[in-house]
Amino acid sequence: MELSEVARKYESAKMRFLREITFIEEEYVLSKYKFKKGDIVRFKNMNYEPTLCVVDDICFLHEQRLLEYRQIIDVRVYIHGHIVDEDGYIRPFIVGGSHPRGVKFEAKDVYEITKISYKNKIR
16 A cells, blocks of 8 residues: 555545534534524623624534543533624624624523524624
């Protein structure tokens, strides 16, 4: 067997493994939480009033950390997203700015899934 073939098989197996891990994580999140990517949720913000956010990504613990903490019943699931206003428009960092405010918080801090539709642009 050539070294290039070993490298190709290794990369292929690694990609299959990562897809399977991602599938397992998504399955867990869907079974535990009612929201999904693209939903606008209201979460408890420690520094400010409750905040609206569109869910861009749901991040599970890294698999190595999960293996270390497999005895823990409640694992941490993080949400990455952008803050939006009551109409579904992205709120920028600074008035007139072009970069949306990104947030990261734990899934357990979500207390309401809204029916607001996401406009995907800055007002």
